Amino acid sequence: MTTHYEIIVGTMLGASEYVAEAIAKTLEQLGNTFTIHLEPTLSGINKDSTWIVCTSTHGAGELPDNIQPFAKSLKDTDLTGVNFYVIGLGDTSYDTFCHGAKDIETAMKNTGATLLAEPIHIDVLEHPIPEDEAVALFQRSLETA
Numbered sequence: 235m236t237t238h239y240e241i242i243v244g245t246m247l248g249a250s251e252y253v254a255e256a257i258a259k260t261l262e263q264l265g266n267t268f269t270i271h272l273e274p275t276l277s278g279i280n281k282d283s284t285w286i287v288c289t290s291t292h293g294a295g296e297l298p299d300n301i302q303p304f305a306k307s308l309k310d311t312d313l314t315g316v317n318f319y320v321i322g323l324g325d326t327s328y329d330t331f332c333h334g335a336k337d338i339e340t341a342m343k344n345t346g347a348t349l350l351a352e353p354i355h356i357d358v359l360e361h362p363i364p365e366d367e368a369v370a371l372f373q374r375s376l377e378t379a
């Protein structure tokens with residue numbers, strides 16, 4: 235069955251965008267379709283699709299600027315029935331490792347949306363090319379979801 239995926243990207247320096255593109259390629263090879271959102275807005279994202287939030291963390295554990303308006307708009311929104319995955323990029327030298335991804339996971343759950351698999355948190359210190367690790371882990375998530 236073909237599934238459409240809405241890939242919501244939070245990025246400052248582009249690494250999460252590369253990860254999103256690699257995930258999209260994998261999904262496409264499996265016969266699915268996708269849209270990548272680099273300036274995500276709630277109204278622009280299809281609620282009948284599966285969502286993937288792919289975001290880094292910046293500042294002192296904050297979400298990148300481009301995804302902050304989207305994250306704020308989740309408050310008081312009902313997304314019951316929406317299924318989602320989370321892929322976070324971070325650096326374990328910060329004690330706020332992947333806090334942005336963790337915050338948006340909580341915000342999504344508070345809307346009533348359903349997390350389909352354990353969130354993926356990639357340490358870019360250990361994986362300087364995070365897309366390879368992300369694809370490997372995400373393929374496992376698809377199998378268990």
Ligand SMILES: Cc1cc2nc3c(=O)[nH]c(=O)nc-3n(C[C@H](O)[C@H](O)[C@H](O)COP(=O)(O)O)c2cc1C
Nearest residue numbers: 245246247248249250290291293295324325331332
């Ligand atoms: C100024 C700055 C602050 C950062 N703060 C955090 C942080 O608080 N927690 C974390 O896990 N990673 C942090 N990182 C690491 C980034 O999340 C990591 O480099 C990531 O790969 C960047 O992805 P992007 O290019 O998609 O933004 C920080 C990086 C920079 C440059």
